[in-house]
Amino acid sequence: MKVLLIGSGGREHALAWKIAQSPLLEKLLNVPGNLGTGRFGQNVPFPLNHSEALVDLAQREAIDLAVIGPDNPLADGIVDAFNQGGILAFGPTAAAARIESSKTFAKEIMAEAGVPTARAHSFSDAAQAADFVRSSSQPWVVKADGLALGKGVIVAETVEETLAAIQTLAATPAGEVLLLEERLHGPEVSVLALCDGKRLAALPPARDHKRLRDGNLGPNTGGMGVVAPVDDVSADVLDQIVATCMQPVVDALLRRGAPFCGVLYAGLMLTAQGPRVLEFNARFGDPEAQALLPLIDNDLLAMMRDCAAGNLKPESLKRRKGYAVCVVLAADGYPGKPRKGDQISGVEAVEDNKVLIFHAGTRMGTDGLATDGGRVLGVTGLGATLKQARDRAYETANRIKFTGKQLRSDIGG
Ligand SMILES: Nc1ncnc2c1ncn2[C@@H]1O[C@H](COP(=O)(O)OP(=O)(O)O)[C@@H](O)[C@H]1O
Ligand SMILES: [Mg+2]
CATH class of the missing domain: 3.40.50.20 (Rossmann fold)
Structure with missing residues (x-):
């Protein structure tokens, strides 16, 4: 091919x-x-x-x-x-990708499909959203409807913060329509599944780490690390998530004449009442793919071709045993203004089938490998246990050097 x-x-x-x-x-x-x-x-x-x-x-x-x-x-x-x-x-086509590119559309589909998610109200007028918040006298999670590079959601703690969040997000291109969402509590998990428009094949559950610094502190980023699988999602809970949160959305999109082909990515919160969908993405996450693809044992190209042809055989997905931990190495200044052009050492001769190094923002200069973007490299450690995978990832992540390197030290616990 x-x-x-x-x-x-x-x-x-x-x-x-x-x-x-x-x-x-x-x-x-x-x-x-x-x-x-x-x-x-x-x-x-x-x-x-x-x-x-x-x-x-x-x-x-x-x-x-x-x-x-x-x-x-x-x-x-x-x-x-x-x-x-x-x-x-x-x-996915643009019509099916709306499940990601419009959070209001995603809510509409979830309501139609009976998918458990946070209660939400949609506003095309920021003043009306603010009135609603004042009369509700409670804080809300404020979301911009459109694609916002991970900067479109503010979890407000007070009514004042909610009003400020409305102001902030309404001024962004993605925030022409705003969503006010009830706040949920619980650990987060991501479930990605290959989809052919009708059927799903779920990959191991994954957990990303969006904040820049240890302990989930600091600004939001595109992602600083991923662990998969996560042990708080049993095989039964994974099946339940696919059956109650994902398959009904695939069915609803098909009914609407917008079948979903590709990777359907459910971002979920495991609440005391059960899993609740926070959002859908319409593609592999990055860095999620860097941890998940090494856990797939079979021919992925064949499966992607089958998805595109509407002919997925979910049982052909073979999960590799064990764990993957991906640690992202980011440039100085990331996520604001990343500095470029710092020389990178330690990438040579570390690759075997236990550690993988993935390039994101690098280039080959006259003096060798150099940084060339916010997220520079992803280092994925594989192991029979979570600890082994994490130790392998960090051994290499710590050996790679460049000026201003930023990484979290708490990916995988
Ligand atoms: N209803 C909610 N209750 C509590 N936290 C939420 C809620 N919705 C979103 N969040 C938090 O905000 C983050 C980003 O929201 P999400 O809907 O995933 O949007 P995006 O990934 O497009 O920024 C989530 O990972 C979660 O931590
Ligand atoms: Mg998200």
Whole structure:
């Protein structure tokens, strides 16, 4: 198969690494790719917002499957463009990706499908939202409706904070519509599943770490680490989450004529009343993919092709035993203004089948490997136990050096 992989983060390096293990792969084109993806195929520098040109490229190269990593091209309809151009794609159409790109739409689908989630009220007018909060005399979780790079949610503690949050989010492009949500309590977990429009195959439950610093302190980031599987989600609870929170959404989207193909990602809170959905994403998470893909034992490319063809065989998913811990190494200044161009050492000769290093923001300069983005590298340790996976990840993460390196020391407990 000839595969076109879209994206340039650690997620895409992990996808390229996994796809390259498939005996089906003939050729891999990465658009635009990064230093990591370049090891498994050809990187093609290309703007992602020119879907017509991308479809031309795919047709010229006789691509058999396009795999889309990031959320923005999905929301913009890149899969619709591929499909119209006769190219099979793993990823949802814009209509199905609305489950991520509009939190109001997600609530609507969840209500229709009977999925347990926090009670919420939607407002297209910030003044009305503020009036509602004053008359309710309680704090609310305030959410911008649209894609906001992880900056669209404020968990307010007081009525005053809720009003300030409305002001803040209403001023952002994603905040034309706002959601006020009841606050839930409990540990969070993410369940990602491959989906062909009808059926789901769930990957091991994962836990991300969004805050920059240990103890879940500091500013929000794209993600500083991931653990999978998480032991507080038993096989029974995982089945329950798929059956009550995910399958009904897949069914509802199918009924609406917007079948969901790709990775359906449920962000959940395990409350005293049971699992509740906080949000859906329409793609692999990054860094979630860096921990989850190494836990898949079978041919992922074959499964993605089957999903795109509407022909998923969920039983073909084989989970590898053991744990994965991914620790992200971020640049100085991340998540605000990351500094670029710092030399990186310690990446050489550490790779075996127990530790994987995924490139996110790196480049090869005249003086060797250097930082070139906010999240620089992801280090995934694999092990029979959580401790072994964590120790392996940190041994390598601590050996890699660059000026201003930021990492959390508490991923995996
Ligand atoms: N209803 C809620 N109650 C408590 N915390 C919430 C609630 N909704 C969201 N959060 C917190 O805010 C974070 C971000 O919210 P989420 O809906 O996942 O949006 P996004 O990932 O798009 O920023 C969650 O991971 C969770 O910690
Ligand atoms: Mg989230």
